[in-house]
Amino acid sequence: MELTVTDLAVARGGVPVLEGVSFTVMAGEALVLRGPNGCGKTTLLRTVAGLQPALAGQIGLEREAMAYAGHSDGIKAVLSVRENLQFWADVFATGSIEPALEAFDLNGLKDRPAGSLSAGQKRRLGLARMVVTGRPVWVLDEPTVSLDVSAVEMFAGAVRTHLRGGGLALMATHIDLGLDEARVLDVRPFKAKAPALDDFDGAFL
Template sequence: MTLEVQSVAVQRGSVPVLAGVDFALPAGEALFLRGPNGIGKTTLLRCIAGLQPPLSGVVRMANGGAATDEIAYASHADGVKPTLTVAENLSFWASVFGASGIDAALETFDLVELRNRAAQNLSAGQKRRLGLARMLVTGRNIWAMDEPTVSLDAAATANFARVVQDHLARGGSALIATHIDLGFDAKVLDLTPFKATTENAPEFDEAFL
């Protein structure tokens, strides 16, 4: 199942940041998004995840299905509810996506001993692991992640890389904005050549922003 991004342009606020982005992400593969800070990696991921519309271009599955039905998105924010426990957070997300069982996610991200602790009492690294554990309970084939290793120590980063590799081996795919080497084979897309200019930015109506 291949994700297709075709001639996509995106904006941050009222300012176009990327234009003409093209790539395909087949099942079983990972793609790293690279580029300097501010180039538009986060904005592009939000667009692909369906959180904001593109200025132009299309995001779709090659089989004609809606990309948003296949994508699970992990942003800079950990996406956890602070007053709920670790287990309650994962159970909530599992129910949202119609999944069942959180034990595998707890074990995979070393959260078993923390399952009854309120998320607001977790360290930054523990919150990040909880946020990433959400990906396992979504049942989605495509993981789109924005700097997922922030706040993770070396051991947790290595474990995260193994989790992604297992996801790829099961036929999933991963789109990751990251500046670090995660230690496994992945294609790399440098977004610098797609930086929007007055020449390549599509026209848009600021009245609708």
């Protein structure tokens, strides 16, 4: 299993933001994308996860291999922690939610309504969902926002377990993830250049 991205170009709101992005992530490896705000990290991740079409280039894996976690966790406030997680386990047909509860230390909270959790606890629930999906490629956007130090360690531990199991991870962040072994890719060099002004073709840009 490896994720190969070749010459990828992505657009946000119809405007190209990154182009010529190429990288390979091997099984057991984590790649961290870095770059300033608005440079297109989220767009790149959403494109890789298959949520939006690429302008150009290839993504070497089917979207069925990807599990995506974005800025919002998709948590239903009126359902309990266990129900929230069990729903995704059922949707992805993976069965047990115990390892996920274990990995993010949610066992003590599992019968609480998710609406009563703190921001950090909600985030942990959102990340526990990745374990439940059972998919080999984790695509994570700012995974450690609002997590405290011990929760960041939990996250790093969960990612390491995932990598040891032959999975791989693609992440975007500004904050230290506690994953020193992860490779870092700066996306700034891939910033899309404006096309020539007289290129008045079908795409208008």
